[in-house]
Amino acid sequence: AVVSTQSTGILQKLFESESNVRLKIDEIKNGTELFPFPLIQQIRSNLNVLKIKVKEQLSTEAQDFLETQHKLHTEELEILQQQLRNALNIQNEKRDKEEREALLSGGTVRKRASKDVTKVAEDVTNRMQRNTQLLAAMVRQQEDTVKNLATSSAEIKEVDAEYQTLSSVLISSHRLVTKFGRRAMTDTILTYLGFFLFLCTVLYVIQKRVFS
Numbered sequence: 001a002v003v004s005t006q007s008t009g010i011l012q013k014l015f016e017s018e019s020n021v022r023l024k025i026d027e028i029k030n031g032t033e034l035f036p037f038p039l040i041q042q043i044r045s046n047l048n049v050l051k052i053k054v055k056e057q058l059s060t061e062a063q064d065f066l067e068t069q070h071k072l073h074t075e076e077l078e079i080l081q082q083q084l085r086n087a088l089n090i091q092n093e094k095r096d097k098e099e100r101e102a103l104l105s106g107g108t109v110r111k112r113a114s115k116d117v118t119k120v121a122e123d124v125t126n127r128m129q130r131n132t133q134l135l136a137a138m139v140r141q142q143e144d145t146v147k148n149l150a151t152s153s154a155e156i157k158e159v160d161a162e163y164q165t166l167s168s169v170l171i172s173s174h175r176l177v178t179k180f181g182r183r184a185m186t187d188t189i190l191t192y193l194g195f196f197l198f199l200c201t202v203l204y205v206i207q208k209r210v211f212s
Contacts, residue, residue: 007053007066010046014073017043021080028087029094037134040084043077044141048148074145081138088134095127 021039047070054066 004053004057004062007050007057007062010050010053011069014043014046014050017046018073018076018080021084025080025083025087028084029090037137040077040081040138040141043073043080044144047073047077051148078142078145081142085135085138092127099123 017039021043024039050066050070050073054063054070057063057066
């Protein structure tokens, strides 16, 4: 399918962003990276632009191609978000395990200073709150995706209704053209018949006057 250069560029950006997110997932599992929220936002933004570009294509083939790509990349985004959630859970489990081992490494928990225990607890709480906020943001994004899909479905139904209306108009127009064509043929036959009767009348009058 022949698509516009801008659409090709958007598809390239989507592939690059998705590849970067996959790299971040492994880093999150190892505890060396935070949630790549800007990359997810960038993918969503490019998907919205791609959705607009679908309607700007000149050929049906190009529109179908971009619609398929939009669907595939939307599904890929859902998969990446699920993998990110799993990576965050793995990161939290590893950090909690490391902190428990750090607390117990000196002997018993009682040997640790109260200040250190409080600091660790605060760090864990802050990290859990941050991850909770990130997960909440992902849920809101998924809700926006559902709303966008609902809007797209409504637009498709509206376009389908317009096509049906246009089809009805074309059928009615075809019937009217056929009817007018038949009427024009009838008028032509009547005109020739009237002209023939006129010639016959003229010849009859001439014959009467000449041979009488």
